[in-house]
Amino acid sequence: MIRVEHLTKVFEDKLVLDDISCTFDKGKTNLIIGQSGSGKTVFLKAIVGLITPTQGDIYYGDTNFTQLNRIQQKEIRKKIGMLFQGAALFDSATVEENVMFPLHMFTSMSDKEKIERVNFCLERVNVTGANDLFPSEISGGMKKRVGLARAIVLNPEYLFCDEPNSGLDPQTSILIDELIKDITDEFQTTTIVNTHDMNSVMGIGEKIIFIHQGKKAWEGNNKEILSSDNEALNKFVFANQMAQELRKARSGGK
Amino acid sequence: MLYISDDMRILLYHLGNYFILLTKVFARPEKSKAYYRQVIQEVNNIGLNSMGIILIISLFMGSVITLQTAYNTESPFLPKYLIGLGCRDSMILELSSTMLALIMAGKVGSNIASELGTMRITEQIDALESMGINSASYLILPKIVASLFFFPLFTMLSIIIGILGGWLSVAITGVISIPDFNYGLQYGFNPFYVTYTLIKSFIFGFIISSVSSYYGYTVEGGALEVGRASTKAVVYSSINVLLFNVLLTQLLLS
Numbered sequence: 001m002i003r004v005e006h007l008t009k010v011f012e013d014k015l016v017l018d019d020i021s022c023t024f025d026k027g028k029t030n031l032i033i034g035q036s037g038s039g040k041t042v043f044l045k046a047i048v049g050l051i052t053p054t055q056g057d058i059y060y061g062d063t064n065f066t067q068l069n070r071i072q073q074k075e076i077r078k079k080i081g082m083l084f085q086g087a088a089l090f091d092s093a094t095v096e097e098n099v100m101f102p103l104h105m106f107t108s109m110s111d112k113e114k115i116e117r118v119n120f121c122l123e124r125v126n127v128t129g130a131n132d133l134f135p136s137e138i139s140g141g142m143k144k145r146v147g148l149a150r151a152i153v154l155n156p157e158y159l160f161c162d163e164p165n166s167g168l169d170p171q172t173s174i175l176i177d178e179l180i181k182d183i184t185d186e187f188q189t190t191t192i193v194n195t196h197d198m199n200s201v202m203g204i205g206e207k208i209i210f211i212h213q214g215k216k217a218w219e220g221n222n223k224e225i226l227s228s229d230n231e232a233l234n235k236f237v238f239a240n241q242m243a244q245e246l247r248k249a250r251s252g253g254k
Numbered sequence: 255m256l257y258i259s260d261d262m263r264i265l266l267y268h269l270g271n272y273f274i275l276l277t278k279v280f281a282r283p284e285k286s287k288a289y290y291r292q293v294i295q296e297v298n299n300i301g302l303n304s305m306g307i308i309l310i311i312s313l314f315m316g317s318v319i320t321l322q323t324a325y326n327t328e329s330p331f332l333p334k335y336l337i338g339l340g341c342r343d344s345m346i347l348e349l350s351s352t353m354l355a356l357i358m359a360g361k362v363g364s365n366i367a368s369e370l371g372t373m374r375i376t377e378q379i380d381a382l383e384s385m386g387i388n389s390a391s392y393l394i395l396p397k398i399v400a401s402l403f404f405f406p407l408f409t410m411l412s413i414i415i416g417i418l419g420g421w422l423s424v425a426i427t428g429v430i431s432i433p434d435f436n437y438g439l440q441y442g443f444n445p446f447y448v449t450y451t452l453i454k455s456f457i458f459g460f461i462i463s464s465v466s467s468y469y470g471y472t473v474e475g476g477a478l479e480v481g482r483a484s485t486k487a488v489v490y491s492s493i494n495v496l497l498f499n500v501l502l503t504q505l506l507l508s
Contacts, residue, residue: 048384077386088381091372092295102385104288160384 001026002047002158002190007056009042016042017053018214027188029181029204031195034211035236041085043211044162044194048082049073060158078106081151081189083161087143089135089150095122096131099150106154121149125179141172145179152183159184159191165200173197177204198237201225210236272468278390279398279464289396296400300362300463301407308408309415311357312350316416317423319344324429334430338438341420343447350412351451352499355405355458359491363466366397367487370470371480379471394467398460405459406452413451450506457502458495465491 002024009017016039024030034040045051047058049065058065060076068076089098099118103109109117122128125145135143144164151159161180165173181204184191193200201208205222212218212232220228225237258266283289323340370393373379382389417439424435466487473483 045380050380050383074386077384080384080386082381082384084377084381086376088377090378090381091376105285105385105387 001061002192003059004047005057005059007043007046007058008054009039009046009051010054016214017046020056020211020214020216022209022216022219024190024192025207026190027184028206029184029191029193030207030209031193031201031205032209032211033195033201033205033236035196038211039214040194040196040211041162044160044192047192048080048160049077078154079157081154081156081159083144083147083151083159083164085163085166087135087140087147089143089146091135094132094134095127095138095146098135098146099153102150102154117153118149121153122146124152124183125149126175141168141176144168144172144176148176148179148183152187155187156189159189161191161193161195163194163196165195165197170199173199174203180204196236198240201237212236268468271472272465275390275394275468275471276464278388279394279467281388281391283391283395284387289392292392292396293399296396297404299365300397300400301404304358304361304404304408305411307357307361308354308412311354312345312412312415313419313422315349315353315412316341316345316419316421319349319416320420320423320435321427321429324424334434335438335441337424337430338420338435339441340438341435342417342439342443345413345416345420346447346451350409350416351454351458352495354408354412355455355462355495356492358405358408358458359462359466359495360488362401363462363487363491364484366463366466367470367484368480370394370467371473371483374471374473375476375480390471394464394471397467398463401459401463402456405455405462409451409455413448450502453506454499454502457498461494461498462491465494 004023005021007017007020008015020043032040032043042051046053049058053066056066060079063076065073065076089095090101093101096115096118099121100114103114103117107114118131122131125148127142127145127149130138130142130146135146138146148161148164151161159180164176164180168176177200180191180193183189193204195201202222202225205225208218208220208222208225209216210218210230210233218228218230218233225233228234228237320337320341323337323344327336327340370379373393379389379393382392421432421435421439424430424432469483469487469490470480473479
């Protein structure tokens with residue numbers, strides 16, 4: 001479990017995150033949703049430690065991550081897997097080398113064991129026969145899946161995904177969502193997904209935190225989200241024509 | 255109260271950040287085996303890929319300096335061997351270290367800055383940090399190590415090829431006799447000049463690789479900023495090379 005307490009982040013004189021407190025549960029896909037520019041990515045990066053918060057505490061289990069020095073944080077980071085928005089695969093390395101990278105850095109496995117583990121993870125995300133290809137030679141959806149394979153290769157306790165569906169077609173988006181959900185269930189990870197994709201919200205949102213203008217504006221799950229009376233959330237959820245018509249139909253055409 | 259102009263403030267800001275980055279770069283490596291692999295890769299990128307251009311430039315520099323000296327010292331009062339001596343000392347003292355460093359600032363410096371800048375904007379550096387890897391050390395230290403090793407080697411190679419270029423131009427044009435040129439090459443040789451030029455090239459290697467890395471590593475924004483960082487890397491590396499050329503000459507030859 002990850003617990004965030006009174007997290008605040010100010011860039012120069014701009015308040016980006018304003019006193020956010022919440023918890024992210026183990027074995028669940030926890031979603032952070034909100035409009036572009038609402039502070040989602042800053043929030044996620046602050047939790048991972050890529051951005052230092054101005055105020056507040058982040059607990060991994062019972063350990064206060066913000067109070068740890070760089071060496072101590074490294075121990076927690078070994079338990080973290082992260083899928084970035086653009087997959088962030090290393091351009092100069094092949095698919096296999098990308099997935100193998102954390103194994104090189106943090107394990108003393110033999111080469112044979114590493115290759116077995118890499119192939120297992122690549123098969124787990126449905127990428128086969130692409131071991132020797134470079135990131136520039138594979139599609140966007142495939143990059144995300146390879147990024148996911150790299151994120152899970154060390155069996156992380158915590159899985160972070162920053163906009164895993166951005167730039168993908170709806171079908172591939174659903175595949176990625178299902179993969180994230182399956183991996184969360186299978187490995188019982190604490191998964192945090194940063195998204196503004198409503199398909200993901202409805203499909204895998206077991207716990208949802210809605211960020212609006214840097215503040216936590218709502219918390220719930222995918223069953224509660226459609227019936228919320230939070231105005232900002234409703235604007236976000238029912239932004240497109242189809243969702244508005246669905247809402248009308250639910251309320252008897254009013 | 256002490257008044258600091260905006261330009262001075264920016265200079266101090268960059269200088270401070272540069273030294274902070276260097277402390278990260280020279281932190282203890284996480285896994286020496288992985289660093290070794292990176293160094294080998296940089297030896298190829300920085301060293302072997304630059305060999306061709308160095309050979310061509312040095313050959314023509316030596317040739318031109320010989321012909322220019324010959325045509326500008328056509329006097330019965332000046333001994334002919336001065337042309338060989340001029341070629342040798344010009345190559346050793348200045349051309350093979352400083353001129354070469356300026357050319358390498360353009361080739362290697364822009365390459366390093368654009369590579370790191372692209373890694374920054376595509377979140378590859380964030381990916382390394384999220385895994386708990388000291389990205390500055392992992393990415394920059396091998397570039398510095400490869401440069402420190404290769405720049406003195408380049409200089410030695412350039413001296414030899416430059417003198418060969420001079421010798422060839424004499425042999426082809428017959429501007430002076432080859433024995434006169436050979437005598438000049440051997441006349442009044444001061445071995446300390448070689449030490450001096452090797453010290454300079456060692457320091458120039460450090461300046462070019464570290465300054466360019468700084469501008470690449472700290473890029474914020476998109477492709478446009480990567481281009482700007484690349485230009486800055488070349489400009490500031492070159493300025494520093496010229497500045498340290500004066501300082502080292504005064505320190506070592508006075």
